[in-house]
Amino acid sequence: MSEAQILIVTSSGAPSSAVVPVLAAIEAAGMRVRAIDVGHAGGGGGGVADRVRRAILGEGAERRLRRELELSPPDAAVVFDPHAALSLTTARDQVPAIAGAAAPVIGVVGELEPAAAWAQTDCDRFIAVDELAAVALADAGVEGERILVVGALGERAFAEAGAQDRTALRQRFKLGAKVALVEVGGLGAEHTGQLALQLSLLDGGDKIQFLFDASGDSD
Numbered sequence: 001m002s003e004a005q006i007l008i009v010t011s012s013g014a015p016s017s018a019v020v021p022v023l024a025a026i027e028a029a030g031m032r033v034r035a036i037d038v039g040h041a042g043g044g045g046g047g048v049a050d051r052v053r054r055a056i057l058g059e060g061a062e063r064r065l066r067r068e069l070e071l072s073p074p075d076a077a078v079v080f081d082p083h084a085a086l087s088l089t090t091a092r093d094q095v096p097a098i099a100g101a102a103a104p105v106i107g108v109v110g111e112l113e114p115a116a117a118w119a120q121t122d123c124d125r126f127i128a129v130d131e132l133a134a135v136a137l138a139d140a141g142v143e144g145e146r147i148l149v150v151g152a153l154g155e156r157a158f159a160e161a162g163a164q165d166r167t168a169l170r171q172r173f174k175l176g177a178k179v180a181l182v183e184v185g186g187l188g189a190e191h192t193g194q195l196a197l198q199l200s201l202l203d204g205g206d207k208i209q210f211l212f213d214a215s216g217d218s219d
Contacts, residue, residue: 005031007035008036008078010037010084011038011039012040013081019080038061041083061087062087063091073095073103080107082107082118083117085121086120090122104124105121106126106127109133109137110129111129112129114128116141119137128150176207178207184212184214192219
């Protein structure tokens with residue numbers, strides 16, 4: 001049996017916090033991955049200029065995706081923002097060879113407050129991070145049977161760390177009763193300082209040890 005082929009569709013609106021762990025998980029499962037970035041056909045705001053830009057670029061994205069689906073039909077496709085998802089599902093429905101086949105489009109909804117635009121897409125499955133996000137998708141018009149709640153998306157390193165013995169880690173690093181890990185890699189010194197200030201103002205914050213993970217960020 002040949003390995004599954006997965007098409008990953010990213011865009012300017014695809015959050016790396018969702019793309020990176022999902023891509024890593026797919027590759028770890030031994031599946032073949034092909035990635036296409038449709039750029040500014042995805043993402044952007046809700047203003048008139050944003051909608052016009054997406055409409056123009058979306059047509060080009062649909063043609064590009066349609067060619068990809070015709071030349072190399074995937075076993076499944078994964079997309080991370082609603083506007084790119086719309087281009088992808090529109091392109092899929094225009095390719096007779098796969099339109100009726102079992103090649104599902106999976107929308108990874110990484111937001112805690114999903115955009116209502118997800119309901120305008122024809123994804124076969126919507127991956128939500130929690131029940132509240134699932135309810136928001138349903139309220140926007142997504143059928144409940146298409147929504148799967150999988151929990152928060154995160155890097156493999158955090159999953160591996162979560163499997164370690166907490167008591168041993170507390171003893172090793174001399175940690176107190178309450179500990180919070182804050183990932184600040186890429187935020188920069190100014191924003192990290194502002195975040196630290198805000199955390200210091202929390203009620204009971206003096207009883208919490210905040211650990212900041214800069215992920216090698218020199219700033």
